[in-house]
Amino acid sequence: MLKKRIIPCLDIKDGRTVKGVNFLSIRDAGDPVELAKAYVDQGADELVFLDITATLERRKTLAMLVERIASELNIPFTVGGGISTIDDVSMLIRSGADKVSINSAAVSDPGLVTAIAGKFGSQCVVVAIDTKLINNEWYVYVNGGRTPTDLVAEEWATRVEKLGAGEILLTSMNSDGTKAGFSLDITREVCRKVNIPVIASGGAGRLEHFVDLFNETGCSAALAASIFHFGEIRIPDLKTYLTNNQIKVRC
Amino acid sequence: MIAILKYSSGNIKSVSTALDRIGYRSIVTDNPVELMSAKKVIIPGVGEARSAMLFLKERRLDKVIRSLSQPVLGICLGLQLMTRYSEEGDTDCLGIFDSIVRRLPAGDKVPHMGWNNFSRLSDATILKGIKAEDNFYFVHSYYAEISSMTTAVCDYILPFSAAMQKDNFYATQFHPEKSGEIGERILKNFLEL
Numbered sequence: 253m254l255k256k257r258i259i260p261c262l263d264i265k266d267g268r269t270v271k272g273v274n275f276l277s278i279r280d281a282g283d284p285v286e287l288a289k290a291y292v293d294q295g296a297d298e299l300v301f302l303d304i305t306a307t308l309e310r311r312k313t314l315a316m317l318v319e320r321i322a323s324e325l326n327i328p329f330t331v332g333g334g335i336s337t338i339d340d341v342s343m344l345i346r347s348g349a350d351k352v353s354i355n356s357a358a359v360s361d362p363g364l365v366t367a368i369a370g371k372f373g374s375q376c377v378v379v380a381i382d383t384k385l386i387n388n389e390w391y392v393y394v395n396g397g398r399t400p401t402d403l404v405a406e407e408w409a410t411r412v413e414k415l416g417a418g419e420i421l422l423t424s425m426n427s428d429g430t431k432a433g434f435s436l437d438i439t440r441e442v443c444r445k446v447n448i449p450v451i452a453s454g455g456a457g458r459l460e461h462f463v464d465l466f467n468e469t470g471c472s473a474a475l476a477a478s479i480f481h482f483g484e485i486r487i488p489d490l491k492t493y494l495t496n497n498q499i500k501v502r503c
Numbered sequence: 504m505i506a507i508l509k510y511s512s513g514n515i516k517s518v519s520t521a522l523d524r525i526g527y528r529s530i531v532t533d534n535p536v537e538l539m540s541a542k543k544v545i546i547p548g549v550g551e552a553r554s555a556m557l558f559l560k561e562r563r564l565d566k567v568i569r570s571l572s573q574p575v576l577g578i579c580l581g582l583q584l585m586t587r588y589s590e591e592g593d594t595d596c597l598g599i600f601d602s603i604v605r606r607l608p609a610g611d612k613v614p615h616m617g618w619n620n621f622s623r624l625s626d627a628t629i630l631k632g633i634k635a636e637d638n639f640y641f642v643h644s645y646y647a648e649i650s651s652m653t654t655a656v657c658d659y660i661l662p663f664s665a666a667m668q669k670d671n672f673y674a675t676q677f678h679p680e681k682s683g684e685i686g687e688r689i690l691k692n693f694l695e696l
Contacts, residue, residue, distance in 0.1 A: 254641075322516065326680070326681065326686065327640070350517065449614070
């Protein structure tokens with residue numbers, strides 16, 4: 253049986269992880285590769301690296317980092333953040349990324365999704381959708397959640413599937429950072445509308461939130477950052493809890 | 504020397520870096536002489552069936568691969584190319600395994616993406632030490648039908664060939680190079696043949 257995936261997300265700036273990390277005694281908590289390996293040992297099913305750097309040197313630094321990650325990790329990983337051209341994608345895939353995640357660029361240039369799928373296959377295109385509930389409608393936001401669009405999340409999800417996306421990373425901005433649980437309604441709706449896997453993100457705070465997510469929506473994976481980084485939830489404990497609640501995970 | 508077949512534009516590096524991690528050196532090549540003289544050949548799993556077969560035929564590598572007598576491992580698309588025919592792009596394949604490749608039907612999310620285990624498992628050499636409940640990383644939208652050459656079966660929407668073998672030709676639909684330590688076990692089993 254296909255297992256539900258648990259995916260830690262690491263924010264990268266200038267080749268280092270940002271936000272503090274204090275869940276275990278790795279040699280260098282700022283080194284993304286050290287942290288990533290620690291997560292692999294804990295049983296993470298995949299990893300997402302989100303590059304939040306905005307410098308000209310970014311691409312070179314990122315490519316070097318991706319090469320290091322690829323050479324040391326034995327599980328799949330996705331790289332996202334600021335990807336806007338097919339050249340960006342080629343550089344990351346050739347450096348060893350298994351998937352790339354695109355967000356704002358998919359909105360401004362939907363053809364990019366199709367171009368990446370055509371060149372590297374749908375399985376390596378993750379479209380990230382940041383969404384916020386306004387007047388009873390879930391609108392898509394871009395530029396790291398700063399800029400609203402007139403796109404509605406469910407419709408945009410359906411469209412990116414047609415464009416060639418292989419997976420959707422759905423983040424509820426209403427829930428993100430609240431630790432009050434995932435936004436089950438929009439996650440359920442998006443999962444119903446598309447036939448590609450959906451990763452849910454935003455709101456995880458307690459073990460029960462993951463059970464609710466997998467029991468009440470059709471999503472394939474859950475992504476979280478700080479609760480893992482700060483050791484509030486340990487992946488082995490989470491997986492034991494999910495197993496005890498009849499949710500199939502890789503142990 | 505271990506040769507990894509170079510074809511299409513995807514991430515073939517993941518296989519060579521996986522071999523590095525477990526202590527085996529490899530070359531990535533589409534040179535027939537290098538492929539024929541290699542101790543082992545790996546056909547990695549990226550791209551689309553039609554363009555991949557076109558690439559192989561243009562370089563007459565289809566004949567080269569069929570003629571290989573050393574152990575050959577196909578991964579993901581590599582497995583699918585070793586069958587007779589793929590629905591993906593209506594493509595005639597290498598014809599090593601007597602099986603055909605079809606698109607996963609409706610019934611669940613496609614691609615089949617993530618960690619899955621086996622519903623049936625034979626004692627084929629490269630699966631030595633592997634248990635049916637072990638999980639491997641799959642990502643594919645097409646599957647090879649079960650045949651007498653199927654050595655492991657995975658169930659997703661329907662039962663399909665997760666691993667196959669005929670003589671010196673071995674193949675996995677999942678990605679051993681992305682399946683953690685248990686995946687590395689399969690690579691080692693193959694490399695130690």
